[in-house]
Amino acid sequence: MSDTILLEVLTPERRVFSARVSEVQFPTADLGYYGVLPGHTPLVTALGSGLVYYTENDQKHWLTVFGGFAEVGPEHVTILARISETVDMIDADRAEAARVRALKMIKDADTEDELDVAQAKLNASLVRLQAAGRPVGH
Protein backbone atom coordinates (compact mmCIF):
# COMPACT_ATOMS: atom_id res chain seq x y z
CA MET A 1 0.00 0.00 0.00
CA SER A 2 1.30 3.39 -0.88
CA ASP A 3 1.72 6.07 1.78
CA THR A 4 0.12 8.76 -0.35
CA ILE A 5 -3.37 9.38 -1.64
CA LEU A 6 -4.37 10.82 -4.98
CA LEU A 7 -6.37 13.98 -4.32
CA GLU A 8 -8.48 15.13 -7.23
CA VAL A 9 -10.72 18.18 -7.12
CA LEU A 10 -13.15 18.46 -10.03
CA THR A 11 -15.76 21.08 -10.83
CA PRO A 12 -18.05 21.23 -13.88
CA GLU A 13 -15.74 23.89 -15.33
CA ARG A 14 -12.31 22.46 -14.73
CA ARG A 15 -9.99 20.05 -12.98
CA VAL A 16 -8.89 22.27 -10.11
CA PHE A 17 -6.32 20.03 -8.49
CA SER A 18 -4.77 16.64 -9.00
CA ALA A 19 -1.70 15.40 -7.13
CA ARG A 20 -0.53 12.79 -4.66
CA VAL A 21 -0.72 14.03 -1.08
CA SER A 22 -0.19 12.45 2.33
CA GLU A 23 -3.23 13.80 4.16
CA VAL A 24 -6.56 15.47 3.33
CA GLN A 25 -9.09 17.28 5.50
CA PHE A 26 -12.39 18.45 4.10
CA PRO A 27 -15.52 20.11 5.52
CA THR A 28 -18.64 17.92 5.42
CA ALA A 29 -22.19 19.20 5.18
CA ASP A 30 -23.08 18.51 8.79
CA LEU A 31 -20.38 16.51 10.53
CA GLY A 32 -17.61 19.06 10.75
CA TYR A 33 -14.19 18.32 9.34
CA TYR A 34 -13.24 14.90 8.08
CA GLY A 35 -9.60 13.87 8.00
CA VAL A 36 -8.36 11.20 5.62
CA LEU A 37 -5.05 9.35 5.71
CA PRO A 38 -3.88 6.70 3.23
CA GLY A 39 -5.75 3.40 3.53
CA HIS A 40 -9.07 4.95 4.57
CA THR A 41 -12.19 2.83 4.18
CA PRO A 42 -14.39 3.71 1.16
CA LEU A 43 -16.76 6.55 1.94
CA VAL A 44 -19.11 8.93 0.17
CA THR A 45 -20.26 12.09 1.89
CA ALA A 46 -21.76 15.48 1.10
CA LEU A 47 -19.53 18.53 1.46
CA GLY A 48 -20.20 21.87 3.07
CA SER A 49 -18.40 25.14 2.38
CA GLY A 50 -14.94 25.82 3.62
CA LEU A 51 -11.29 25.02 3.08
CA VAL A 52 -9.90 21.67 2.03
CA TYR A 53 -6.49 21.17 3.65
CA TYR A 54 -3.95 18.79 2.19
CA THR A 55 -0.36 17.96 3.01
CA GLU A 56 1.97 17.71 0.07
CA ASN A 57 5.70 17.12 0.69
CA ASP A 58 5.22 17.92 4.40
CA GLN A 59 3.75 21.31 3.50
CA LYS A 60 0.20 22.21 4.38
CA HIS A 61 -1.82 23.75 1.54
CA TRP A 62 -5.46 24.51 1.07
CA LEU A 63 -8.12 25.33 -1.47
CA THR A 64 -11.73 26.45 -1.21
CA VAL A 65 -14.76 24.27 -1.80
CA PHE A 66 -18.45 25.20 -1.89
CA GLY A 67 -20.84 22.24 -1.81
CA GLY A 68 -20.52 18.94 -3.60
CA PHE A 69 -19.29 15.49 -2.65
CA ALA A 70 -16.22 13.65 -1.55
CA GLU A 71 -15.57 10.08 -2.55
CA VAL A 72 -12.87 8.42 -0.51
CA GLY A 73 -11.05 5.17 -1.26
CA PRO A 74 -7.92 3.58 0.20
CA GLU A 75 -5.67 5.41 -2.25
CA HIS A 76 -7.72 8.28 -3.54
CA VAL A 77 -9.93 11.18 -2.52
CA THR A 78 -12.09 12.64 -5.25
CA ILE A 79 -13.89 15.89 -4.54
CA LEU A 80 -16.75 16.76 -6.87
CA ALA A 81 -17.34 20.37 -5.99
CA ARG A 82 -19.91 22.84 -7.18
CA ILE A 83 -17.27 25.56 -6.99
CA SER A 84 -13.65 25.27 -5.96
CA GLU A 85 -10.63 27.55 -6.20
CA THR A 86 -6.96 27.24 -5.46
CA VAL A 87 -5.40 30.07 -3.43
CA ASP A 88 -3.88 31.80 -6.46
CA MET A 89 -7.29 31.92 -8.16
CA ILE A 90 -8.74 34.05 -5.37
CA ASP A 91 -8.90 37.82 -5.61
CA ALA A 92 -8.81 38.94 -1.98
CA ASP A 93 -9.93 42.49 -2.79
CA ARG A 94 -12.97 41.19 -4.61
CA ALA A 95 -13.76 38.88 -1.71
CA GLU A 96 -13.47 41.82 0.70
CA ALA A 97 -15.83 43.87 -1.47
CA ALA A 98 -18.23 40.91 -1.57
CA ARG A 99 -18.10 40.69 2.24
CA VAL A 100 -19.00 44.35 2.62
CA ARG A 101 -21.82 43.94 0.08
CA ALA A 102 -23.12 40.84 1.86
CA LEU A 103 -23.15 42.62 5.22
CA LYS A 104 -25.16 45.44 3.70
CA MET A 105 -27.57 42.91 2.15
CA ILE A 106 -28.09 41.27 5.53
CA LYS A 107 -28.95 44.65 7.03
CA ASP A 108 -31.38 45.46 4.21
CA ALA A 109 -32.93 42.00 3.86
CA ASP A 110 -36.71 42.00 4.16
CA THR A 111 -37.58 38.35 3.64
CA GLU A 112 -36.20 35.12 5.02
CA ASP A 113 -35.03 34.06 1.53
CA GLU A 114 -33.08 37.26 0.98
CA LEU A 115 -31.44 36.77 4.33
CA ASP A 116 -30.42 33.21 3.43
CA VAL A 117 -28.89 34.35 0.15
CA ALA A 118 -27.02 37.17 1.86
CA GLN A 119 -25.80 34.84 4.60
CA ALA A 120 -24.50 32.36 2.00
CA LYS A 121 -22.69 35.17 0.21
CA LEU A 122 -21.14 36.36 3.43
CA ASN A 123 -19.95 32.84 4.24
CA ALA A 124 -18.45 32.43 0.77
CA SER A 125 -16.56 35.71 1.05
CA LEU A 126 -15.27 34.78 4.52
CA VAL A 127 -14.01 31.42 3.28
CA ARG A 128 -12.23 33.11 0.39
CA LEU A 129 -10.66 35.73 2.66
CA GLN A 130 -9.49 33.01 5.01
CA ALA A 131 -8.00 31.10 2.06
CA ALA A 132 -6.22 34.21 0.88
CA GLY A 133 -4.67 34.61 4.34
CA ARG A 134 -6.76 37.61 5.35
CA PRO A 135 -9.11 36.17 7.97
CA VAL A 136 -11.62 38.60 9.44
CA GLY A 137 -11.83 38.74 13.22
CA HIS A 138 -15.27 38.25 14.70
Next chain:
Amino acid sequence: MAGLQDIRRRIRSVKNTQQVTKAMKMISAVKLRKSQESLLALRPYAAKMLDVVRNVVTRSEELGASIDSPIAQAFLAPREEKNIRLVVIASDKGLCGGFNANVLKQATAFADATASTIVHLDAVGKRAADWARKRGMACAADHTGVSLAGLPALAQAIAEEAARQYEAGEIDALYVIHNYFASALAQVPTTLRVFPMDIGAHAGESVPPLLEPSPVRVLDALLPRFIETTFLHALLESSASEHGARMAAMDKASTNAEDMIARLTLNMNKLRQASITNQIIEIVSGANA
Protein backbone atom coordinates in the same frame (compact mmCIF):
# COMPACT_ATOMS: atom_id res chain seq x y z
CA MET B 1 -29.82 37.17 -72.35
CA ALA B 2 -28.73 39.41 -69.50
CA GLY B 3 -26.43 42.25 -70.38
CA LEU B 4 -22.85 42.67 -69.16
CA GLN B 5 -23.92 45.27 -66.59
CA ASP B 6 -26.48 42.88 -65.07
CA ILE B 7 -23.98 40.07 -64.72
CA ARG B 8 -21.42 42.38 -63.09
CA ARG B 9 -24.04 43.48 -60.61
CA ARG B 10 -24.92 39.89 -59.77
CA ILE B 11 -21.29 38.97 -59.22
CA ARG B 12 -20.93 41.87 -56.83
CA SER B 13 -24.02 40.83 -54.88
CA VAL B 14 -22.87 37.20 -54.61
CA LYS B 15 -19.47 38.39 -53.42
CA ASN B 16 -21.10 40.42 -50.66
CA THR B 17 -23.10 37.42 -49.53
CA GLN B 18 -19.96 35.33 -49.55
CA GLN B 19 -18.22 37.79 -47.26
CA VAL B 20 -21.07 37.52 -44.78
CA THR B 21 -21.08 33.72 -44.83
CA LYS B 22 -17.31 33.62 -44.44
CA ALA B 23 -17.48 35.92 -41.42
CA MET B 24 -20.27 33.83 -39.89
CA LYS B 25 -18.23 30.71 -40.42
CA MET B 26 -15.32 32.21 -38.53
CA ILE B 27 -17.51 33.40 -35.67
CA SER B 28 -19.02 29.93 -35.41
CA ALA B 29 -15.56 28.38 -35.36
CA VAL B 30 -14.62 30.50 -32.33
CA LYS B 31 -17.90 29.76 -30.55
CA LEU B 32 -17.55 26.09 -31.35
CA ARG B 33 -14.15 26.03 -29.72
CA LYS B 34 -15.52 27.65 -26.56
CA SER B 35 -18.45 25.25 -26.34
CA GLN B 36 -16.20 22.32 -26.99
CA GLU B 37 -13.82 23.41 -24.24
CA SER B 38 -16.69 23.56 -21.73
CA LEU B 39 -17.88 20.19 -22.92
CA LEU B 40 -14.46 18.61 -22.56
CA ALA B 41 -13.98 20.20 -19.13
CA LEU B 42 -17.27 18.73 -17.91
CA ARG B 43 -16.46 15.20 -19.08
CA PRO B 44 -14.13 14.08 -16.24
CA TYR B 45 -16.55 15.55 -13.70
CA ALA B 46 -19.55 13.86 -15.30
CA ALA B 47 -17.74 10.54 -15.62
CA LYS B 48 -16.70 10.61 -11.96
CA MET B 49 -20.20 11.66 -10.93
CA LEU B 50 -21.70 8.68 -12.77
CA ASP B 51 -19.17 6.42 -11.11
CA VAL B 52 -20.05 7.72 -7.64
CA VAL B 53 -23.80 7.49 -8.31
CA ARG B 54 -23.40 3.90 -9.52
CA ASN B 55 -21.40 3.05 -6.48
CA VAL B 56 -23.84 4.67 -4.08
CA VAL B 57 -26.96 3.32 -5.77
CA THR B 58 -25.55 -0.22 -5.87
CA ARG B 59 -24.75 0.10 -2.18
CA SER B 60 -28.21 1.47 -1.42
CA GLU B 61 -29.90 -1.35 -3.29
CA GLU B 62 -28.38 -3.71 -0.77
CA LEU B 63 -30.05 -1.71 1.95
CA GLY B 64 -33.27 -2.03 -0.05
CA ALA B 65 -36.61 -0.49 0.71
CA SER B 66 -35.44 1.02 3.96
CA ILE B 67 -34.41 4.04 1.88
CA ASP B 68 -37.29 6.38 2.51
CA SER B 69 -36.74 9.13 -0.02
CA PRO B 70 -38.77 9.72 -3.19
CA ILE B 71 -35.87 10.90 -5.33
CA ALA B 72 -33.75 7.92 -4.25
CA GLN B 73 -36.64 5.60 -5.12
CA ALA B 74 -36.61 7.12 -8.62
CA PHE B 75 -33.27 5.44 -9.13
CA LEU B 76 -33.85 2.34 -7.04
CA ALA B 77 -37.44 1.46 -7.95
CA PRO B 78 -38.90 3.77 -10.62
CA ARG B 79 -42.62 4.42 -10.70
CA GLU B 80 -44.70 3.65 -13.75
CA GLU B 81 -44.39 6.48 -16.27
CA LYS B 82 -47.68 8.31 -16.56
CA ASN B 83 -46.74 11.95 -16.45
CA ILE B 84 -43.49 13.08 -17.92
CA ARG B 85 -41.60 16.30 -18.28
CA LEU B 86 -39.97 16.93 -21.64
CA VAL B 87 -37.21 19.38 -22.44
CA VAL B 88 -36.52 20.13 -26.10
CA ILE B 89 -33.20 21.81 -26.79
CA ALA B 90 -32.79 23.67 -30.09
CA SER B 91 -31.16 26.97 -30.99
CA ASP B 92 -32.20 30.62 -30.97
CA LYS B 93 -30.96 31.36 -34.45
CA GLY B 94 -31.23 29.63 -37.78
CA LEU B 95 -28.72 29.32 -40.61
CA CYS B 96 -27.32 26.13 -39.19
CA GLY B 97 -28.35 23.49 -41.71
CA GLY B 98 -30.50 20.67 -40.42
CA PHE B 99 -29.66 21.30 -36.77
CA ASN B 100 -33.09 22.48 -35.65
CA ALA B 101 -35.10 20.50 -38.20
CA ASN B 102 -33.51 17.21 -37.11
CA VAL B 103 -33.97 17.69 -33.40
CA LEU B 104 -37.55 18.94 -33.81
CA LYS B 105 -38.40 15.99 -36.07
CA GLN B 106 -37.18 13.73 -33.29
CA ALA B 107 -39.26 15.69 -30.78
CA THR B 108 -42.37 15.38 -32.97
CA ALA B 109 -41.86 11.64 -33.33
CA PHE B 110 -41.36 11.31 -29.58
CA ALA B 111 -44.44 13.38 -28.70
CA ASP B 112 -46.59 11.38 -31.14
CA ALA B 113 -45.34 7.99 -30.01
CA THR B 114 -45.22 8.37 -26.25
CA ALA B 115 -47.91 6.66 -24.22
CA SER B 116 -47.45 8.99 -21.27
CA THR B 117 -48.83 12.47 -20.87
CA ILE B 118 -46.41 15.33 -21.28
CA VAL B 119 -47.47 17.46 -18.35
CA HIS B 120 -44.57 19.88 -18.45
CA LEU B 121 -42.77 21.02 -21.57
CA ASP B 122 -39.69 23.22 -21.59
CA ALA B 123 -38.34 24.73 -24.77
CA VAL B 124 -34.72 25.78 -24.78
CA GLY B 125 -34.05 28.06 -27.74
CA LYS B 126 -36.41 30.16 -29.81
CA ARG B 127 -36.80 27.47 -32.48
CA ALA B 128 -38.00 24.95 -29.92
CA ALA B 129 -40.49 27.49 -28.51
CA ASP B 130 -41.82 28.15 -32.03
CA TRP B 131 -42.15 24.42 -32.60
CA ALA B 132 -44.18 23.98 -29.41
CA ARG B 133 -46.44 26.89 -30.32
CA LYS B 134 -47.08 25.52 -33.81
CA ARG B 135 -48.02 22.14 -32.40
CA GLY B 136 -50.31 23.83 -29.92
CA MET B 137 -48.49 22.40 -26.95
CA ALA B 138 -48.48 24.56 -23.87
CA CYS B 139 -44.97 25.49 -23.00
CA ALA B 140 -44.37 25.93 -19.30
CA ALA B 141 -41.28 28.01 -19.88
CA ASP B 142 -39.24 29.26 -22.82
CA HIS B 143 -35.57 29.57 -22.21
CA THR B 144 -34.40 31.76 -25.04
CA GLY B 145 -31.26 33.79 -25.45
CA VAL B 146 -29.31 31.80 -22.87
CA SER B 147 -25.58 32.26 -23.34
CA LEU B 148 -22.94 29.62 -22.79
CA ALA B 149 -22.14 31.08 -19.38
CA GLY B 150 -25.82 30.92 -18.40
CA LEU B 151 -26.22 27.21 -19.08
CA PRO B 152 -25.07 25.92 -15.65
CA ALA B 153 -27.65 28.11 -13.90
CA LEU B 154 -30.38 26.90 -16.28
CA ALA B 155 -29.38 23.27 -15.71
CA GLN B 156 -29.50 23.79 -11.96
CA ALA B 157 -32.91 25.47 -12.05
CA ILE B 158 -34.52 22.77 -14.20
CA ALA B 159 -32.88 19.89 -12.31
CA GLU B 160 -33.99 21.17 -8.92
CA GLU B 161 -37.51 21.84 -10.12
CA ALA B 162 -37.74 18.40 -11.75
CA ALA B 163 -36.51 16.68 -8.59
CA ARG B 164 -39.11 18.56 -6.58
CA GLN B 165 -41.85 17.64 -9.07
CA TYR B 166 -40.89 13.98 -8.82
CA GLU B 167 -41.11 14.12 -5.05
CA ALA B 168 -44.50 15.80 -5.26
CA GLY B 169 -45.69 13.08 -7.66
CA GLU B 170 -46.33 15.55 -10.49
CA ILE B 171 -43.96 13.84 -12.90
CA ASP B 172 -42.61 10.31 -13.17
CA ALA B 173 -39.77 10.93 -15.59
CA LEU B 174 -37.69 13.65 -17.19
CA TYR B 175 -36.76 13.40 -20.85
CA VAL B 176 -34.43 15.57 -22.89
CA ILE B 177 -34.28 15.74 -26.67
CA HIS B 178 -31.10 17.36 -27.92
CA ASN B 179 -28.38 17.15 -30.53
CA TYR B 180 -25.49 14.96 -29.53
CA PHE B 181 -22.11 16.33 -30.58
CA ALA B 182 -20.55 13.38 -32.42
CA SER B 183 -18.04 15.59 -34.21
CA ALA B 184 -17.83 19.12 -35.58
CA LEU B 185 -19.50 17.85 -38.74
CA ALA B 186 -21.96 15.33 -37.36
CA GLN B 187 -24.79 16.03 -34.92
CA VAL B 188 -27.06 13.23 -33.85
CA PRO B 189 -30.51 14.05 -32.45
CA THR B 190 -30.82 12.05 -29.26
CA THR B 191 -33.60 11.33 -26.78
CA LEU B 192 -32.29 10.94 -23.28
CA ARG B 193 -34.14 9.87 -20.16
CA VAL B 194 -32.41 11.88 -17.47
CA PHE B 195 -34.22 10.10 -14.68
CA PRO B 196 -35.11 7.51 -13.78
CA MET B 197 -31.93 6.42 -15.48
CA ASP B 198 -30.68 2.91 -15.87
CA ILE B 199 -27.19 3.55 -14.63
CA GLY B 200 -25.94 -0.01 -14.68
CA ALA B 201 -24.20 -1.92 -11.93
CA HIS B 202 -21.06 -0.74 -10.28
CA ALA B 203 -17.94 -2.66 -11.15
CA GLY B 204 -14.64 -2.40 -9.38
CA GLU B 205 -14.08 -1.91 -5.67
CA SER B 206 -15.45 -4.81 -3.74
CA VAL B 207 -15.68 -2.91 -0.46
CA PRO B 208 -19.00 -1.03 -0.33
CA PRO B 209 -18.52 2.60 0.71
CA LEU B 210 -19.82 4.03 3.95
CA LEU B 211 -22.48 6.63 3.32
CA GLU B 212 -22.09 9.47 5.80
CA PRO B 213 -24.07 10.76 7.59
CA SER B 214 -26.76 8.40 6.25
CA PRO B 215 -27.63 6.78 2.90
CA VAL B 216 -30.77 8.91 2.58
CA ARG B 217 -28.88 12.16 3.17
CA VAL B 218 -26.21 11.24 0.64
CA LEU B 219 -28.71 10.14 -2.00
CA ASP B 220 -30.88 13.21 -1.45
CA ALA B 221 -27.90 15.47 -1.99
CA LEU B 222 -26.21 13.47 -4.72
CA LEU B 223 -29.05 12.60 -7.09
CA PRO B 224 -30.28 16.14 -7.85
CA ARG B 225 -26.67 17.05 -8.60
CA PHE B 226 -26.42 14.05 -10.87
CA ILE B 227 -29.57 15.10 -12.76
CA GLU B 228 -28.14 18.60 -13.04
CA THR B 229 -24.83 17.35 -14.40
CA THR B 230 -26.52 15.08 -16.93
CA PHE B 231 -28.72 17.93 -18.01
CA LEU B 232 -25.86 20.40 -18.28
CA HIS B 233 -24.05 17.83 -20.36
CA ALA B 234 -27.00 17.70 -22.77
CA LEU B 235 -27.11 21.52 -22.98
CA LEU B 236 -23.41 21.74 -23.76
CA GLU B 237 -23.65 18.95 -26.33
CA SER B 238 -26.40 20.93 -28.02
CA SER B 239 -24.45 24.18 -27.89
CA ALA B 240 -21.36 22.61 -29.45
CA SER B 241 -23.54 20.90 -32.06
CA GLU B 242 -25.23 24.16 -32.97
CA HIS B 243 -21.98 25.94 -33.68
CA GLY B 244 -20.57 22.93 -35.49
CA ALA B 245 -23.67 22.74 -37.68
CA ARG B 246 -23.58 26.47 -38.39
CA MET B 247 -19.91 26.35 -39.26
CA ALA B 248 -20.51 23.51 -41.71
CA ALA B 249 -23.55 25.26 -43.23
CA MET B 250 -21.66 28.54 -43.66
CA ASP B 251 -18.67 26.74 -45.13
CA LYS B 252 -20.95 25.16 -47.70
CA ALA B 253 -22.60 28.50 -48.45
CA SER B 254 -19.20 30.11 -49.02
CA THR B 255 -18.19 27.31 -51.40
CA ASN B 256 -21.48 27.62 -53.27
CA ALA B 257 -20.94 31.35 -53.63
CA GLU B 258 -17.46 30.65 -55.00
CA ASP B 259 -18.92 28.30 -57.64
CA MET B 260 -21.60 30.80 -58.56
CA ILE B 261 -19.05 33.58 -59.01
CA ALA B 262 -16.95 31.32 -61.25
CA ARG B 263 -19.98 30.47 -63.38
CA LEU B 264 -21.09 34.08 -63.67
CA THR B 265 -17.56 35.24 -64.54
CA LEU B 266 -17.40 32.64 -67.32
CA ASN B 267 -20.74 33.83 -68.69
CA MET B 268 -19.60 37.42 -68.51
CA ASN B 269 -16.39 36.69 -70.41
CA LYS B 270 -18.26 34.75 -73.08
CA LEU B 271 -20.66 37.63 -73.52
CA ARG B 272 -17.83 40.15 -73.73
CA GLN B 273 -15.99 38.10 -76.32
CA ALA B 274 -19.15 37.63 -78.37
CA SER B 275 -19.67 41.37 -78.49
CA ILE B 276 -16.02 41.97 -79.45
CA THR B 277 -16.26 39.35 -82.22
CA ASN B 278 -19.43 41.01 -83.45
CA GLN B 279 -17.74 44.37 -83.60
CA ILE B 280 -14.75 42.97 -85.53
CA ILE B 281 -17.06 41.25 -88.03
CA GLU B 282 -18.87 44.52 -88.53
CA ILE B 283 -15.59 46.41 -89.16
CA VAL B 284 -14.22 43.71 -91.48
CA SER B 285 -17.40 43.39 -93.51
CA GLY B 286 -17.60 47.21 -93.70
CA ALA B 287 -13.99 47.39 -95.06
CA ASN B 288 -14.67 44.64 -97.61
CA ALA B 289 -17.70 46.38 -99.00
